[in-house]
Amino acid sequence: MTPQVLDLIALRFKVLSDSARLRILNCLRYGEMTVSELVEKTELGQANVSKHLQILHSNGFVERRKDGLFVYYSFADESVFNLCDIMCGRLEAELKSRRKLFAS
Amino acid sequence: MTPQVLDLIALRFKVLSDSARLRILNCLRYGEMTVSELVEKTELGQANVSKHLQILHSNGFVERRKDGLFVYYSFADESVFNLCDIMCGRLEAELKSRRKLFAS
DNA sequence: CGTGTGTATGTCCGTCTGACAATATAGGAA
DNA sequence: TTCCTATATTGTCAGACGGACATACACACG
Secondary structure, X not given: OOHHHHHHHHHHHHHHOXXXXXXXXXXXXXXXXXXXXXHHHHOOOHHHHHHHHHXXXXXXXXXXXXXXXXXXXXXXXXXXXXXXXXXXXXXXHHHHHHHHHHHO | OOHHHHXXXXXXXXXXXXXXXXXXXXXXXXXXXXXXXXXXXXXXXXXXXXXXXXXXXXXXXXXXXXXXXXEEEEEOOOHHHHHHHHHHHHXXXXXXXXXXXXXX
């Protein structure tokens, strides 16, 4: 693990470290969506959704497909789910240990 | 996946989105270390190492063990390795696709 | 007690990031 | 062409983050 590789990994984690981007990814979980649909679902501004989508796209998390006026975004990789699942596991484990503290 | 849970996950990813913290975690990969040792290995300032360690500790990534003057830090959970491994897999896949682009 | 060492904390500053608004671009319809 | 819609881009501003430095705290030793 060279420092350069760690820098690249840190950049990838940074992409996932934003609540708005996770909400967008969560919306795409079950299929592709247009920007307008994402704006509606996430209740974010249109400009912000576009910006976050560009960040997600340039880092290989989502794919673009243009059809007329609309642009459809979809998942590029399933590994994001694994990452979130592990994080969820960590959260659950922490909640458990907190409950243990309260119980004792 | 409620927005609240996504916020918590984003916070966890944010902890891992810093190069210095990843370097610290990488140093702890094969056993516990004191703050001084981490300062030496990572070539970061002592105050910054302490600050990063506090962030890692308060988010459940590392554990503390005090022995006299020294404080030993170690991994709290192996799941961090899984997270980094998945990210590394993503990086490798991306490099492969780039090479394909150059080859075609 | 005082001194020295290891660790933690507080403060300042430069930098970066996200939200928002305005504007620009692209493409379909009249 | 002109108008309208969907998406992208830009500028600005406020807030957050990391690094450097100084300082405070904890503990061992004489």
